[in-house]
Amino acid sequence: MAGLKSLKKRRRAQVLMAAAGALLIAVVLIGYGFRDGINLYRSPTQISAAAPSPDEYFQLGGLVKDGSIVNRDGVEFDFVITDGAVEIPVSYVGHDPRPDLFTEGQGTIAKGYYRDGRFEAESLLAKHDETYMPREVVDTLKESGVYQDPNS
CATH class of the missing domain: 1.20.5 (Single alpha-helices involved in coiled-coils or other helix-helix interfaces)
Structure with a gap:
């Protein structure tokens, strides 16, 4: 037993x-x-306050500054993302062509690395219709006081 x-x-x-x-x-x-x-989202203001390490992959979101898109060789181009308070220069170094709805003054999210004061984007997310803007970008723009509702 x-x-x-x-x-x-x-x-x-x-x-x-x-x-x-x-x-x-x-x-x-x-x-x-x-x-x-896990990709963290950051606004230009957050990056200027505390720059991430050069090997950290994250998402940068805001508005594409008017007059900032400059074409380079192939599908590569440069532009500036702003949240109304801070501007971050971006170089798109990905392999896909620019999204059709990627235009100046519109919200976007770029994924990549922040190195030497410039964001190197490997991919871009752009709006998919005239009224859509990524939620993270809207929240950032509301915080900085520059958000304008497209329906008003």
């Missing part, structure tokens, strides 16, 4: 150890999967 209780205790301990091991492996795999999948 005493041997049977000892066997149950041992089996219970083995099951708990296996469950703890499986949980640990799951947490490690989820963390590994998210290491490149």
Whole structure:
């Protein structure tokens, strides 16, 4: 009888150890999967207050400054993103052509790296109709007091 209780205790301990091991492996795999999948959004004002490291991949959002788009070779071009308070120069170095609805004065989100005072965008998100603007950009523009509702 005493041997049977000892066997149950041992089996219970083995099951708990296996469950703890499986949980640990799951947490490690989820963390590994998210290491490149979590992209932080920043406004030009936030970047000027605390510049990120050159190897940090993140999203920069705001309005494309009027008169700032300058074409370069191929699909590459330069422009300026502003939130009404601070302007950040951007160089698009991606491989895709500029989105059709990417225009001056419109909201955009660029994904890439901030290096040597310039944002190097690898991809761009632009509005997909005349009234759409990314939520993050709207929030940033409201904070700086330059947001204008397109429906008014």
